[in-house]
Amino acid sequence: MSDVTEGLGGVVEGALVGGAVEPVRGRLADHGESVTCANCAAVFIGNYCPNCGQKAHIHRTLTAIAHDLVHGVLHLDGKLSRTLPLLAFRPGKLTRRYIEGERASFVSPMSMFLFSVFAMFAVFQMVGISTPTNIEVDRAALAIQDRSAEAASELRTQIEALEEGDPRRAELENELRLVERIEAGMGSNGKSEQVSEDPDPDAALDLRDLKLQVTGVDFIDEGIVQKWRDNPGLMLYKLQANGYKFSWLLIPLSIPFVWLLFAWRRSFKAYDHAIFVTYSLSFMSLLFITLSLLNAAGLELGWTVLLFATAAPLHVYKHMKYSYGLSRFSTLWRFFALLVFILFVLMLFLQALFLLGGF
Numbered sequence: 001m002s003d004v005t006e007g008l009g010g011v012v013e014g015a016l017v018g019g020a021v022e023p024v025r026g027r028l029a030d031h032g033e034s035v036t037c038a039n040c041a042a043v044f045i046g047n048y049c050p051n052c053g054q055k056a057h058i059h060r061t062l063t064a065i066a067h068d069l070v071h072g073v074l075h076l077d078g079k080l081s082r083t084l085p086l087l088a089f090r091p092g093k094l095t096r097r098y099i100e101g102e103r104a105s106f107v108s109p110m111s112m113f114l115f116s117v118f119a120m121f122a123v124f125q126m127v128g129i130s131t132p133t134n135i136e137v138d139r140a141a142l143a144i145q146d147r148s149a150e151a152a153s154e155l156r157t158q159i160e161a162l163e164e165g166d167p168r169r170a171e172l173e174n175e176l177r178l179v180e181r182i183e184a185g186m187g188s189n190g191k192s193e194q195v196s197e198d199p200d201p202d203a204a205l206d207l208r209d210l211k212l213q214v215t216g217v218d219f220i221d222e223g224i225v226q227k228w229r230d231n232p233g234l235m236l237y238k239l240q241a242n243g244y245k246f247s248w249l250l251i252p253l254s255i256p257f258v259w260l261l262f263a264w265r266r267s268f269k270a271y272d273h274a275i276f277v278t279y280s281l282s283f284m285s286l287l288f289i290t291l292s293l294l295n296a297a298g299l300e301l302g303w304t305v306l307l308f309a310t311a312a313p314l315h316v317y318k319h320m321k322y323s324y325g326l327s328r329f330s331t332l333w334r335f336f337a338l339l340v341f342i343l344f345v346l347m348l349f350l351q352a353l354f355l356l357g358g359f
Helices: 002-021 062-074 077-089 091-099 109-127 139-161 167-184 218-230 232-245 247-261 270-296 301-324 328-357
Strands: none
Touching: 077 091, 077 270, 091 270, 091 301, 109 247, 109 270, 139 167, 232 247, 232 328, 247 270, 247 328, 270 301, 301 328
């Protein structure tokens, strides 16, 4: 139940954060009386001051605080009903209309992105989709295996230093055979072969051979690897938490790659690409939410994967074609190039998460 309550809290948090960056659309009052703004003393007619944006009517009650909270959570409701259908079925039209200036009627891309990402991670938590954080290394078994390897190496060195026929050499050879049998009887995870025949879902993992090339700088990569060896569960938790907190990095990472697809088309600016990328990421987050809920409701995993493999590429294709007004051929080659670029972006994002988790 705690996962559900935390998930609901995450949805509320996402709505509040999304509402915080969403521009407020002022409304004219129903009456024609002028109002003096309590903040800047401007005289105006309406519900919001045209000079500083403060509300005309100021409340000092606990009910007003509750109203502000509910409004903050549901602030996107009016615009959301107009934005979601277009985002799902006519994303190119939504992006084009927003770029051309029709913005008061729709949820802004950044607000939509923040809300959808917060909601996605919250829903993941509610349905039990998360990285395993209870991985423990059997340090005692690994220590025995390490000591066995060190002892075997030391014995070999001592044996090589002794002459043939030396009685001490025979004793050391007997010890070496015993140590090698002990070492051979340990599995790759530090457990004996007999234990490993009975698979245990909580079996320890051997992370001593883990090698990561995150930055290409040896001392940084070695520090990250050491933290994975010491506490893999904590590192997985950091990856999950950082993926949640730094998901916005996907936007600046993606914009240069989209710009490359239109580098010679001066009519398209970096702003256009930013709107395209942000709305696309918002849809993908909402798609993950929908599919995870369907899977939790009983939809088989195979069908879930098939729906994603169909809906995600189709949406990207339609979004690109109608956002930029491209022909079918121009859209197709850019679409396949974009699929390759997406892999690069995900790799860069994962590297950033590894780097953030190491410090």
